[in-house]
Amino acid sequence: MATIINPERFGRPFLNAAAYWKGFYRLLGYILKNIGALNVPPVRQVFYRQVYFTGIEALWVVSLIAAFSGMVIAGQITSLAGPNSPFTAKIMLWMLVRELGPLLTAIVIIARSSSAMASELASMKIRGEADSLRMMGVDVMDYLVVPRIAGMTLSVVATTFYFQMTAIVMGFAFVAAAQDVPFLTSMEGVLSILDLTEVLVSLLKAFVFGLVISITSCYYGLSAPRSVTAVPRAATRAVMQNLVSVFFLDGIITYAFFL
Template structure:
């Protein structure tokens, strides 16, 4: 005969909750939990509707109480002033105290402020955030300089292999986009200048405009803006991703300085490559402007080059090249600094990458304005 399994024993009934009211004493017996919330609410309403005034709430018969049960008891104490509690265990008293501490009024909607107060508060927050960002950036610049001095003094030196790899990324791989952009800018600058100067019969001065503007300002400024959008964002995303993956912490654990390993090679690479990129961009802009003057104005290339040599002083070239290393250093440091500020999740990487580009372009333009005032004060107009 086949074996037959013995019937399973029925599960014991779960303890039910009973509520009694006699002589102003409300007594609970059983489990005061969320499992019987709707039934408990109904019983309390039926029992307490005809009985006003304070109550003595007896919890001596409660075998278990959770947050919902504690909230029902706390609400009874709050809605019926003068009510008292008795028979509560230590755990029940602790839970009731936590529920009472959390019972605070809150605004469902934010308090509406006047427009001027709201905008003034936003402006103050922007100023504070901007000042904190400047201080943090200055602190990071100092930390980078200290790390560079420490690396040289300790004999470790600079990681030139990493510098070479970064030079390829930020310099060689950027030649295409920077060259195309500069070439088109040169054409646009020559075309717009020719439109304005043609009314005075001074088309020849287009060469002056293209030459001086390119070598002195536009060549380095546009290159710095392109590098800021390309390299600052890349530095922030790379270091930010490494920080999320805890690779930066791993470097510190094995005794490596993240500033020395990650920041110095990128900074040195941009300092070395920015003058070369600026010179290349200036040549491409001159080429674009010369091509336009040849095609549209009929000025042959030999005349264009000869005129360019006459009207563009070497001081313009050296002024433009002197800005390049400074722009490269500030772009690299801002990108790396924002990368180290990444916290939490991948969304922070996107936010810091965007902020790196915005800050780098802003600082490039500010520094360019400072350089313009400085060189004008020196008489190098």
């Protein structure tokens, strides 16, 4: 007897996941092939705006989180290991450069920009603005997707680097003020054990996070059905998917390079 395959039997989540991965790789392939679209002035303008919204506007909140993280971690390590301990610099580096820098920056970007990007694209689709762009002869992928992915990825990398520097400087400034540990000595300790690979791998993490966050946000925005309720759903799905992806990828990259 012939079996009729009912897609529902496989479960909606499985089908959604398959559609997500297909869409993700399609967008990834597109951006790799069409990054040259950034040479078109209006596309470059969208790119600059994305960098401004995702990177520059996020700096104050990234600064606050970086400063507090740095202070808490530096304060705790100094209390545990004592002042001038060789472990202080090492743990600071491991925690802030390898892990918390890329991870917390990615979380801030997901909270601020991923939901905004997904809902903006979903709204544009629902309001027929994507069709309007096509009627003007403007390729929707080139104009809406390429600059957003490029802008957000660059912003995550730059903001991560900024987070790492701010956290270390503010952390050591705090222990210098609160626990009388010389600031320059602490900084020298970090710089003496910091190598280029450490920084490059942490920036690679940021790059991968940026790419995944932006592609996922564009995917959920553009795949939203034409219904008003689709906008918040697109934003929620993008945020949840990004959070899961970022933690998963963080584990993979840390395992591959540091364990």
